[in-house]
C-alpha cells in the first residue's frame with residue numbers, strides 16, 4: 001500500500017466559460033487575492049496560504065474541472081508516486097518534470113479511475129503569509145475539496161490504494177471523508193451522486209468570527225446562501241455554501257477537526273439527521289442540486305495547460 005505522503009490540496013483548477021465574471025466573483029465577492037494572470041489563466045492566492053495559488057481559472061468553451069493538485073514533501077516522493085501509479089496501470093498524462101506555473105515545482109499529472117485529472121507536486125516555491133487585520137473576512141487558505149462519484153466505495157478504495165488517502169469518517173452511505181498526511185480531519189471527501197462532478201471547494205477562515213463575517217457579508221449583499229450558515233457533525237466544521245458564476249459551489253468554513261493522534265482514531269459512520277448535519281440549527285433547508293451539479297465535461301480530457 002502507498003504510504004500517506006499527500007499533505008494537502010494545493011490548488012483546484014477550473015475551466016470556465018465566462019472568465020471575467022468568475023475572476024470578479026473570486027476576487028471581489030469571495031475575497032481571494034488575484035495573483036498572476038497570463039494567456040487566459042488567472043491564479044488566486046489567499047493570505048494564510050503558503051502555496052502561491054489555491055485556485056486557477058482558465059478560459060474554456062464550457063465550465064469544467066481542470067484538475068486537483070496535491071502537495072507532497074519531496075521530488076523523491078513525486079517520482080515514487082509516478083512509478084507506483086504507472087506500474088498499477090494508471091494513465092499518466094505527463095511524466096514528472098519541472099513546472100512553468102507560478103511557483104514552479106516538480107510534478108506530474110494523471111487520470112483517476114473516473115477520469116478526473118489529478119496532479120502531484122513538490123518543491124513549489126512557497127510564499128510568505130500576508131498580514132490581515134483582526135476581524136477581517138477574507139478566506140485565509142484552501143481547506144478541502146469534495147468530489148462527486150456514482151460509486152463512493154470504489155472511489156475511496158482507489159484514492160486509498162493509489163494515493164494513500166485514508167478514511168477518517170463516513171456520513172451514512174452518502175459521503176466518505178479522506179485524510180492525508182496531516183492532522184486535518186479531511187483533505188478530500190467523496191459524495192454520492194449520479195455522475196462525476198465537483199461537489200464543492202472549501203476555503204478556510206481564521207475562526208468563527210471571520211467565517212461569519214465572510215458569510216454574512218455575502219448574505220447581506222443578496223447572494224443566496226445555498227446552505228448555511230451552520231456547523232456540521234462530521235469534521236465539526238462550520239459551513240456556508242454559495243454558488244459561483246459557473247454554478248460551482250464554494251464554501252466558507254472554519255474549525256475543521258484537528259486529530260493529533262490518528263493511531264487512536266476510530267472512523268465513525270455518522271448518521272444523516274438534521275440535528276447532526278446542522279448542529280446549531282441555523283442553516284436553511286439544503287437544496288441538493290447545486291452540490292450534485294452537472295456531469296463534469298472535463299472527465300477523461302486533460303486541460304491543455
Ligand SMILES: [Fe+2]
Pocket residue numbers: 144146200202251253
Ligand atoms: Fe466542505
